[in-house]
Amino acid sequence: MQIDRELDLKGEVCPFTFVKSKLIIEQMDKGQVLRVILDYKPSVENVPKSMEMEGQEVLAVNQIGENLWEVLVRKVK
Amino acid sequence: MKLLLIMASNPYSADFNTLVKFARAGLKRNDKVSIFFMANGTYCLLHDDVKKLAEEGAKIYYCAHNANQRKIEPQPWAESSSMYGLSKLISENEKVISLS
Numbered sequence: 251m252q253i254d255r256e257l258d259l260k261g262e263v264c265p266f267t268f269v270k271s272k273l274i275i276e277q278m279d280k281g282q283v284l285r286v287i288l289d290y291k292p293s294v295e296n297v298p299k300s301m302e303m304e305g306q307e308v309l310a311v312n313q314i315g316e317n318l319w320e321v322l323v324r325k326v327k
Numbered sequence: 328m329k330l331l332l333i334m335a336s337n338p339y340s341a342d343f344n345t346l347v348k349f350a351r352a353g354l355k356r357n358d359k360v361s362i363f364f365m366a367n368g369t370y371c372l373l374h375d376d377v378k379k380l381a382e383e384g385a386k387i388y389y390c391a392h393n394a395n396q397r398k399i400e401p402q403p404w405a406e407s408s409s410m411y412g413l414s415k416l417i418s419e420n421e422k423v424i425s426l427s
Contacts (some may be wrong), residue, residue, distance in 0.1 A: 263392055263412065264391065264392035264410065265392070265409060268409065291395065292391035292392045292395045294390075294411075295391055295407045296391055296409040296411070296412065299407075299408075299412065300409060302391065303411070303412070
């Protein structure tokens with residue numbers, strides 16, 4: 251899968267994890283994929299949820315380390 | 328009616344009693360009752376009365392970040408949410424009451 255933008259949010263907590271993700275996805279084109287790196291469990295639950303509420307497509311939420319996750323989001327609107 | 332109660336006070340406050348009474352009154356008249364717990368209100372998730380409200384039909388949401396900061400474990404009958412989730416709930420409900 252082609253990743254168009256990557257956002258490293260290690261050390262960030264809610265609500266900044268979603269706010270920063272939203273600001274980046276607003277700059278992207280429809281169809282592009284954003285990869286968000288998170289190390290804060292509550293954000294791993296709620297960033298994808300909020301993205302879906304925004305009308306974006308969450309492609310995957312993968313644990314990639316002991317306390318590290320990636321969220322893949324395709325911009326739909 | 329769609330009623331949203333936002334609770335930021337702790338479970339030992341007068342607001343908690345008000346919250347439970349408001350929620351029960353809403354459920355009794357078949358309102359769709361949602362409750363969002365935030366800040367010290369997340370401690371209410373440890374109170375049996377809130378679990379009972381969930382069993383009676385109230386939809387329970389909480390700020391996952393606030394709960395995590397207070398080391399409050401997720402409850403299966405409560406939905407993890409966020410400030411963004413709260414903003415959506417506010418726009419979806421007809422009446423919003425904030426207790427803080």
